[in-house]
Amino acid sequence: MTPDRTSPENDWPGLLCDNARTGGQGIRPARAPDRVRWHIRTAGAVRSAPVLRGGVLYVTSMVGNLHAIDIEKGRQIWGFQASKPIHSTPSLSGNRVLFGSDSGKVYAVASDSGKAVWEAAAEAEVWTSPVIRDGTVFFGGADCRVYALDVDTGNKRWTQELGGRIYSTAYVSEQHLYLGCSDGKVYCLDVSSGKTVWATATGNGIDSSPALAGNTVLVGSEDFFFYALDATTGSVRWTYETGLGISSSPAVAEGVAVVGSKDGFLYALEIEGGKLRWKVRISDAVTAPPVIAAGLVCIQAGGTQAFDLATGNSAWRVGLGGAVQSAPVLTGDAIYVATNDGEVYALA
Amino acid sequence: MDRRTFVKASCLGSASLFLEGIDPKTFGDVTLPEPPPIQVVHGVRPEKSSLGMPGLFPGRVVEVSHSESIVRNRVSQPVIRGMIERGMKELTGEPSLRAAWAKFVEPSDIVGIKINPSGAPACCSSPEIVREIIDGVRSVGVPAGNIIIYDRYEYEIDVGSYPVLIPPGVRVVGIQDGLADSGYDPNVYCQATFFGEWENRSYMARIVSQGLTKIINVPTMKDHSASGVTGCLKNLGYGTFNNVARSHRSPFSFTDPLIGVMCSVEPLRSKAVLHIMDGMRQVWHGGPLTQVQEFIYQAGILYFGTDPVAMDTVELETIEQKRREQGVPSVWEHSPESITADAIEFYHNPHKNLFHRRPSHIASAGKLGLGVADLKRIDHGRIRLA
Numbered sequence: 001m002t003p004d005r006t007s008p009e010n011d012w013p014g015l016l017c018d019n020a021r022t023g024g025q026g027i028r029p030a031r032a033p034d035r036v037r038w039h040i041r042t043a044g045a046v047r048s049a050p051v052l053r054g055g056v057l058y059v060t061s062m063v064g065n066l067h068a069i070d071i072e073k074g075r076q077i078w079g080f081q082a083s084k085p086i087h088s089t090p091s092l093s094g095n096r097v098l099f100g101s102d103s104g105k106v107y108a109v110a111s112d113s114g115k116a117v118w119e120a121a122a123e124a125e126v127w128t129s130p131v132i133r134d135g136t137v138f139f140g141g142a143d144c145r146v147y148a149l150d151v152d153t154g155n156k157r158w159t160q161e162l163g164g165r166i167y168s169t170a171y172v173s174e175q176h177l178y179l180g181c182s183d184g185k186v187y188c189l190d191v192s193s194g195k196t197v198w199a200t201a202t203g204n205g206i207d208s209s210p211a212l213a214g215n216t217v218l219v220g221s222e223d224f225f226f227y228a229l230d231a232t233t234g235s236v237r238w239t240y241e242t243g244l245g246i247s248s249s250p251a252v253a254e255g256v257a258v259v260g261s262k263d264g265f266l267y268a269l270e271i272e273g274g275k276l277r278w279k280v281r282i283s284d285a286v287t288a289p290p291v292i293a294a295g296l297v298c299i300q301a302g303g304t305q306a307f308d309l310a311t312g313n314s315a316w317r318v319g320l321g322g323a324v325q326s327a328p329v330l331t332g333d334a335i336y337v338a339t340n341d342g343e344v345y346a347l348a
Numbered sequence: 349m350d351r352r353t354f355v356k357a358s359c360l361g362s363a364s365l366f367l368e369g370i371d372p373k374t375f376g377d378v379t380l381p382e383p384p385p386i387q388v389v390h391g392v393r394p395e396k397s398s399l400g401m402p403g404l405f406p407g408r409v410v411e412v413s414h415s416e417s418i419v420r421n422r423v424s425q426p427v428i429r430g431m432i433e434r435g436m437k438e439l440t441g442e443p444s445l446r447a448a449w450a451k452f453v454e455p456s457d458i459v460g461i462k463i464n465p466s467g468a469p470a471c472c473s474s475p476e477i478v479r480e481i482i483d484g485v486r487s488v489g490v491p492a493g494n495i496i497i498y499d500r501y502e503y504e505i506d507v508g509s510y511p512v513l514i515p516p517g518v519r520v521v522g523i524q525d526g527l528a529d530s531g532y533d534p535n536v537y538c539q540a541t542f543f544g545e546w547e548n549r550s551y552m553a554r555i556v557s558q559g560l561t562k563i564i565n566v567p568t569m570k571d572h573s574a575s576g577v578t579g580c581l582k583n584l585g586y587g588t589f590n591n592v593a594r595s596h597r598s599p600f601s602f603t604d605p606l607i608g609v610m611c612s613v614e615p616l617r618s619k620a621v622l623h624i625m626d627g628m629r630q631v632w633h634g635g636p637l638t639q640v641q642e643f644i645y646q647a648g649i650l651y652f653g654t655d656p657v658a659m660d661t662v663e664l665e666t667i668e669q670k671r672r673e674q675g676v677p678s679v680w681e682h683s684p685e686s687i688t689a690d691a692i693e694f695y696h697n698p699h700k701n702l703f704h705r706r707p708s709h710i711a712s713a714g715k716l717g718l719g720v721a722d723l724k725r726i727d728h729g730r731i732r733l734a
Contacts, residue, residue, distance in 0.1 A: 045503065062502070127511075144516050167512050182512045205512040222509055224422065244421070244469050247509050262469035262507070264639065284639040285469050287507055324506050340503055 005071055006055035010331040013053050013092035015129040015169055015209070016251065016291060032306070032316035033335055033347035038074025042067055046338040048089040048099075048129075049289075049327040056111070057329070058097050059338050060086035066099060066107075067344075068114060071336070074346060078114035082107060087127040087325075089169070093137070093151055100126025100139055106147075108137075108154060118154035122147060128179075128209075129169045133191070138177055140166025146179070146187075148194060160194035162187060169209035169249070171217070178217050178231070180206025186219055186227065188234060198234030202227060207247035209289070211257070213271045218257045220246025226259055226267070228274060238274030242267060247325075249289035251297065254309060258297050260286025266299060268312060278312030288323050293330045300326050304337050304347070320345050378682045378704055383602045384540050386609050391536035391557040393614040399562075400618035401611065403654025404451065407720035407727055409662050410438045410652040414733040417648040418628045423476040427733075428650075432480045432624070434731060435652040446487045452621045453562050455489030460560035460619075461497050464568045464583045464626075468508035470639040471629045473566040475513035477650070481564055481624065482518055492517030498555060499587055500524045523553045524590065532590050533557040538610055543597045550589040550606075556616055563616070565623040565656070569647075570635030571667050573694065575603035576679040576707025578636050579663040580623045580656030581718070585610030596703050599687045604706035608713030611656065617718070623659055625651035632670040633698035640695055645670060657719025658726045660710045665723060674698065679705050 044063030051058050056077060057069040064082040069075065088100035096108045096117055102125040108117040122141035130139045137151045142165040148157040164183030171178045176197060177189045182205040188197040203223030210219035216237060217229040222245035228237040243263030250259040256277055258268045262285045268277040283302035290299040296306045296315055304321035307314055321328070321337040329336040335347045398404060412435040417427045436448035453459055461481055463473035478497060485495055495518045499505055502522020511520045523531070532551035541548040556563070567583035574596035575582055585607045586592045592610075595602045611617060627649035634643050653659045668678060676698040677686055688700040714721030 047503070047506065124516075142511070142516070165512065165516055182514075182516075205509065207509050207512040222513060245509060247512070285507055324503050 005331070005333070010052060012329040012331070013051055014131065015049055015051075015089040015091070016249065016289060016327060033318060035348055036320070037334060037346040037348040039346075040069060040074055040076065040344045042342040042344060044085070045340055045342050046323075046344070047087045047325055047340070048338070049325070050329050050336050050338050050344065051090050051092055052329050052331070052336065053092045053111070057336055057344070058090045058092070059344055060088060060090055060099055061342060062086065064101065066090065066097060066109060066114070068111070069344065071334070071346060080107070080109050080114045080116070084125075087125070089129040091130045091132055093132040096151070098130040098132065098137055100128060100130065100141070104141065104143070106130060106137075106139060106149070108151075120147070120149055120154040120156070124165075127167050131170050131172045133172045138170050138172055140168065140170065140179055142166065146170070146177070146189060146194060158194040160189055160196070164205065167207050168219070171210045171212050173212060176231070178210045178212060180208055180210060180219055180221070182206065184221065184223070186210065186217065186229060186234065188217070188231070200229055200234040200236065204245065208259075209249040211250045211252050213252040213257065216271055218250045218252060218271065220248060220250065220259055220261070222247065226250070226257075226269065228271065240267070240269050240274050240276065244285070247287045251290045251292045253292040256309065258290045258292065258309070260288065260290060260299060260301060262287060266290065266297070266301075266307065266312070268297070268309070280307060280312045280314075288325055289327045291327050291330060298328050298330060298335070300328060300337060304328060304335070318347060320347070378684060380682070380704055380706070381600055383605055384542060386538055386540040386606065388538050388609060388613055389536060390614040391533065391552060394561070394618045397618060399452065399621040401620055401654070401656055402658075402717070402719035403621055405439060405654045407655055407658050407725055408439065408653055409655070409658050409726060409728045410435050411649060411662070411728065411730045412438070412652070412733060413647070413649045413731070415648060416734060418646045421646065423474045423628050425476045425479070428474070428476045429480055431650050431733060432477070432484070434733060435624070435650055436484070438729060438731060439652045445484065449484040450488050452564070453485050453488050453490055457490055457561045458494045458496070458559060459485050459490055460555065460563045461495065462563055462565045462583060462587055463497055463499050463510065464566065464578070464587070465499050465504040465508040465510065466636050467568065467570065467631065467638065468504055470641065471568055471570060471631050471644055472508045473568055473626050474628050475508070475510060477566060477624065477626055478510070478514060481566065482515055485564070493519070495519070496521055496555065496560065498523060500590070521555060523555060536613065538589060538606065538613065540606070542595055542602045545594045547591055547594075550591045550610070552613060552616065553588050556588050556619065560619055563620040565620055567623065567625050568629070568631070569625060569627045569663050569667065570631035571633055571671070571679055572635045572705070573702040574601040574705060575607060575709055576705040577660065577664050577667050579625060579660040581607050581611050581660050581710065581713050584616065584620055584656065588616055598689055598702055599704050601703040601706050604709035605712040607709040608716050608718060611713055611718055612716045620656070621654065623653050623656050625659055625663065627651060630667065630670065632667055632674065633676065634695050638695055643698060655719035657710055657714045657721050661721050661723055661726060662728055664707055664710060671698070679707055
């Protein structure tokens with residue numbers, strides 16, 4: 001029987017799976033791929049992660065393209081050309097695809113036609129992925145500001161200036177927004193006003209995008225440490241030191257946070273107390289975020305690799321998928337990866 | 349000005365250009381091929397200035413070290429601040445740090461900071477040093493928006509997380525990726541056929557030929573599998589022109605004379621006014637890309653100068669000394685037994701290399717007037733802060 005690849009169960013509408021950035025807490029099965037179902041080449045390098053909805057994969061590239069790709073045929077349905085490179089992972093909301101660009105513009109593009117619906121402008125590049133919650137889209141920019149816009153119109157609801165550039169994609173909960181900043185602080189902002197609830201300093205800039213597990217904010221810093229913060233107060237619950245800076249973003253599942261470090265290791269840390277459950281060397285430097293699915297950790301570093309969540313033992317590895325900041329999209333019958341070289345693969 | 353120059357290999361003959369006291373023939377019996385002529389087409393040279401290489405202080409190298417500048421692989425921002433202040437004052441003889449920076453840049457300049465991210469994250473230009481340079485340039489009155497951090501490959505810049513680690517407003521440009529400020533100037537190039545390659549031109553980055561008015565070079569200290577070392581000259585030359593990997597094909601290398609020739613091309617030569625070499629980490633084997641910490645020495649040193657040849661000469665001697673201490677062959681080694689085509693073996697065995705290296709590019713650059721390659725004529729000042 002042919003699988004229904006357009007099923008909503010396969011949707012992967014934002015960075016690390018969903019628009020609330022649940023940090024890759026997916027439960028999608030991910031079996032070892034043994035073939036390339038299709039392969040398509042974009043016009044430029046891909047530095048972002050693909051997203052999926054309704055049988056269409058959306059991928060941005062460094063020559064300013066947003067590609068909509070039919071996952072049945074492996075063919076482009078439409079393309080949208082922005083004026084500058086795109087580092088931002090797109091997000092899907094209703095029938096719109098939202099993403100930032102190096103021009104400072106954030107675009108909302110109709111997902112069926114590829115036509116621009118609205119665009120809004122920050123004053124410097126937007127590498128973060130827009131996060132949509134309750135009709136508001138949130139994103140940070142290199143102009144040091146966090147923006148909250150109406151998702152239907154692009155009209156500004158509030159902005160908040162922080163102490164440095166923002167490359168960390170926000171985690172948005174019902175009341176709060178958590179993100180890292182190049183001033184080395186982790187910020188918690190009020191969702192409705194943008195006012196700072198708390199800010200906790202780390203020892204260097206933050207590239208990593210936080211995840212929330214219960215009442216714990218988890219994020220890496222370029223100061224080599226991984227932080228677990230109390231989501232209510234910002235107080236440090238525990239830290240774990242790796243061998244180099246952390247720009248990878250954590251995925252969380254089953255009481256464990258998994259994150260890569262530039263020291264080449266993937267770490268699994270217990271969320272409760274920070275105890276190391278396992279670590280495994282997987283590449284020269286790990287900068288991409290892992291995703292977790294059905295007991296496996298999957299990451300694009302040294303190809304695309306999967307590890308047993310409980311033990312860290314290698315489950316499978318394919319040589320495709322070298323990436324700086326991309327992450328695979330996992331579905332029941334395929335894994336979609338975009339690479340630094342601009343290739344997009346459907347692995348089955 | 350005649351923009352077109354043919355550099356004759358015969359006048360740069362490697363046998364006549366070895367560093368004083370070192371005869372490359374000592375290190376093996378392989379006969380290295382003679383390099384082909386290199387045709388150079390210059391860009392527009394800026395107004396005549398004494399700042400272009402070898403700059404205000406030919407033959408002078410200031411070395412500043414501090415034992416706490418790098419601890420457990422972390423570079424200390426406050427310690428770096430003190431080291432840069434001392435080094436800049438010592439180099440220029442100026443009483444204030446601001447006056448020292450003002451020797452090289454003025455408020456109307458568009459300043460490029462040429463980093464070396466190619467070994468990121470294990471060994472690349474330290475963001476802590478880049479931050480202090482930005483502060484220094486801004487202290488003279490250059491706005492943040494007129495300061496550009498650049499290198500060839502944006503993905504290497506991203507791995508180093510430079511955008512996250514530098515102050516707001518300063519731009520980061522990967523020449524070869526993306527759209528903004530990127531690309532190469534078709535009117536400025538070096539042309540030579542080394543191994544029969546079909547594309548035999550290397551073009552200068554447009555940002556250098558047309559955009560920047562001053563360049564501050566921040567190389568790292570690494571041994572290099574093709575050129576012997578990568579320092580000021582290679583960071584500038586091979587980081588400014590495209591299509592440079594064609595200069596070395598195992599086991600032979602024509603990095604000499606190409607590196608020096610590229611650095612002599614206008615306007616690169618005139619715009620590169622200051623070099624601050626990052627010796628926080630020193631790679632003594634496996635460069636330029638190694639991530640093997642076993643061959644990376646945390647030396648905690650900075651070098652300051654305007655003469656890239658003198659600085660690279662000091663660097664070469666430092667790397668050679670470290671290799672001697674470790675009991676591994678000189679970078680001048682040219683024996684067939686030293687060569688491997690296996691990258692894994694190369695990265696983990698310091699007795700092996702991919703190419704017969706040609707560190708003589710430093711002396712060749714000296715012959716081109718870019719600086720002083722004779723260690724005995726180099727004024728090498730050493731300051732130990734702690």
